[in-house]
Amino acid sequence: MMRAAALSEFGPPDVLKEASLDLPHATGGQVRVRVRAAGVMPFDVRVRGGWTPPFIKREFPMVLGNEFAGVVDEVGEDVTGFAAGDEVLGYTVLGAYAEYLTVPADQIVRKPAAMPWEVAAGFPGNGQGAHMALSTVGVHDGDTVLINAAAGGFGTFSTQLALAWGASRVIGTASERNHDHLRALGAVPVTYGDGLVDRVRELAPDGVDAALDAAGPEALRASVELVKDRDRVVTMVAMEEAEKLGLRDVAGARSAARLAELVALYEQGKVTVHIREAYPLARAADAHRDLETGHGRGKAVLVMD
Template identity: 85%
Template sequence: MMRAAALSGFGPPEVLRETDVEEPHAGSGQVRVRVRAAGVLPFDVRVRGGWTPPFIKREFPLVLGNEFAGVVDETGEGVTSFTAGEEVLGYGVLGGYAEYVVVPAEQLVRKPAAMPWEVAAGFSGNGQGAHMALSTTGVHEGDTVLVNAAAGGFGTFSVQLALAWGAGTVIGTASERNHDHLRALGAVPVTYGEGLVERVRAVAPDGVDAALDAAGPEALRASVELVKDRDRVVTMVATEEAAELGLRDVGGARSAERLAELVELYERGKVTVHLREVYPLERAADAHRDVESGHGRGKVVLSIA
């Protein structure tokens, strides 16, 4: 048996509790990782609330968590790319909020020795999401890019990645208490809410070339008004409104190649994970409350040392 934060049913954060579950083992082509830390994503929060895409079985106890970092503990038949004792970070769909997780070997990359466990744990989800979103919109040298909800985990990574890829200006929307955080990242902060279009135009008189939305319908509509080419506007949250507006879906899929590219940018000092809070495994419910509050800056992570 192993410790895990698992759902006893769908519902509010209280349904997520520390419990003992069966310990998994690596099968053919798989790697078992002794988890040191796991990231907490809005995806996890949605599943806890009852949203279950077809690739998730509605069986309890259900262990959440689809990004993690730890030490290779066991390798299955045919795995030659990793050996026991190597430090890795990776991704899956479920299972990360636990002492052990099993994933296909191709969903792992090696962790840089100097990368802290908590940073590594929160790297894959927001990093790969930002990579896919910015790849969909395209980022060209000198572009002006708008990131809505720029102070959160996804937004913070997106700001850094857009600048690393050559954006000339990144405008980030956030509450005023997070403006210093955005300035430190290299973004121009703008307060969200009524009048957003006018405030953005005031700081970008030559227009906005591309926009990412992680705030919701209001910010998405403002983005469409600000960006000339609708193919360069994407959302991570307001999918129904995006369909009504005729916008593109975020393209691509998570991959070790994408993750390795981001890790290389980390090693060059171009991107990192800014931690909001690190919670112990037994406080996973509090971590979910933090994420769904929608007002914090940076990334929420669980420690499973």
């Protein structure tokens, strides 16, 4: 048996409770990972509340979590690239809020020895999300990039990645208490809310080249007003508004190759995951409450204590 944070119904954070579940076993093409840390993402929060895309079965108990880091402890048939004892990070759709999970071997990469477990757990989701979003809008040398909700897990990673890819300036929206955090990342902070368009134009009189939104419809509309080419504006959250505005979707999918590229940038000192708080597995509901405030700085993770 293993410990997990699981749902027996959809609802508020309190429905996420610690449970004892059967231990999974690796089948052909899979590895079993003893999880050391798991990232907590807005995707998980939405599923807990009852949103289930077509690729998720509405079955209980349901273990959330789609990014993780841990140690391979069982290898299925036909797996040649990994062995028991390998330290890895990877992605899944569900199942990471648990002491063990099974995952296809092509969804993990090796963890650098010096990378902390909590940091490793935040790369597969927010890191790859940032990579896909910035790849969709394009980042060119000298660009000015606007990132809405820049202090959160996705925004913090996106800020670093845009600068690593050659943006000359990142303007990040955040509450004033998170402005120093953005400055430390190399971004120019700006307060969100009424008057955002004018404040950004003051900072970037020559215009904004591309924009990412992780804040919502209001910020997305401001981004469209600021960026000349609508193909260089995407959102991670305001999908209905994006459709109304005729904006493109984020292109691409998570992959081991994409994740390996991000790990290489980490080893070069260009990107990392900034940890907001590491919660023990038994406090998964508190981690969800934290995300739902919408004002956190960096990434929340669960650790298997």
